[in-house]
Amino acid sequence: MQCKFHTFSELEAILEAEQIPAPDYGIKREAFMSGVSEERLLTEIDRRIEITRNALIKGLKHPQHSRSGLTKGAAAAFVSATRRLIQDDLFTRSLAYSLAINEVNACGGKVVSFPTAGSSGIVPGIIWAWWDTKGNPTPEMAQIREAPYDSRLRDAFVVASLTGVIIAQGATLAGSEGGCQAECGAAGAMAACALAYLEEQPLRACFSAAALSLKNSLGLVCDPVAGLVEVPCVKRNAFVAANVLTAVDLTLSSIESIIPFDEVVWAMKQIGDILPGVLKENATGGLAITPTGLAFKQALERLDT
Ligand code: SF4
Structure with a gap:
């Protein structure tokens, strides 16, 4: 099996040559590269999917x-809100789930870095929101509980991970290297690809959706207040989830990204390389050095002494 690919074009050529669907290839490739059986790998994937559901x-x-004090129960507040501008279950759940998972991360709870802890709400938030509204509709968000799922949902996670592999190879998935475009931006591309896949789009269209989403996160800086993965990270997970829904709705309307996915990743790398260091996760620029940002930092330092 050909395991090496750096771009979507290369991945597409492998899938064509081997006549294998993307999720099956992703599972076989990962099992081979990890040196485990496919059965054991699937068990591990399911274990991690359950962690996202529990989060x-x-x-x-x-x-x-x-x-x-930077994280204050936004997801729970959003769920119990009596007034909303956009009355759409998939939209509401996508935002709520992305927020919820990332707040659990911000409070030291268990999540799956997908691709990173700071962006951990976006991919599972979108996939579970789709599942609970379209795959296996559940009536009440407030009564959410563990949910049975089938291979479609697992395959969506695998397709998302293939997207992440390409970004990691062509650019980076580290905020300290490429800014937040590499974390929340990458997660948005992964989620858009997965959501388009769930909506039964051909793989080329899935990666066009990924390109549309990633293009709209290019240049996103990493400037976490007090050096904590909370502000702007938690709410940004919800904002990028909205970005993902836009990208996939455009894709479902046959609107393609003019710039192909591989070239968007290339642009992301260039932008990351020229981004100033103060905007790459070291909390010395942007929101981190606003008066309010600094006040939180000083308050935290007092707590620690
Ligand atoms: S702002 Fe920085 S720390 Fe926060 S999610 Fe983005 S890359 Fe991660």
Whole structure:
């Protein structure tokens, strides 16, 4: 089996040559590269999928409050809100789930870095939101619980991970190297690819959706307040989830990204390379050095002494 690919073009050529669907290839490739059986790999994937489900249940049902005061139960508040501008279940759940999972991360709970902890709400948030509205509709978000799922949902996670592999090879998945475009931006591309896949789009269209989403996160800086993965990270997970829904809705309308996915990744790398160091996760620029950002930092330092 050909395991090496750096671009979507290369991945597409392998899938064509081997006549294998992308999720099956992703599972076989990962099993081979990890040196485990496919059966064991699937068990591990399912274990991690369950972690994401548990995180979103926790974040929705139990308001998450962090020691710093930067995370204040936004997901739980959003779920119980009586007024919303956009009355759409998939939209509402996508935002709520992404927030919930990332708040659990911000409060030291268990999540799956997908691709990173700071962006961990976006991919599972979108995939579970789709599942709960379209795959296996559940009536009430407030009563959310563990949910049975089939191979479609697992395959969506695998397709997302293939997208992440390409970004990691062509650019980076580290905020300290490429800014937040490499974390939340990459997660948005992965989620858009997965969501388009769930909507039964051909793989080329899935990667066009990924390109549309990633293009709209290019240049996103990493400037976390007090050096914590909370502000702007948690709410950014919800904002990028909205970006993903836009990308996939455009894709479903046969609107393609003019710039192909591989070239968007190339652009992301160039932008990451020229981004100033103060905007790459070291909390010395942007939001981190606003008066409010600095006040939180100083308050935290007092707590620590
Ligand atoms: S702002 Fe920085 S720390 Fe926060 S999610 Fe983005 S890359 Fe990660």
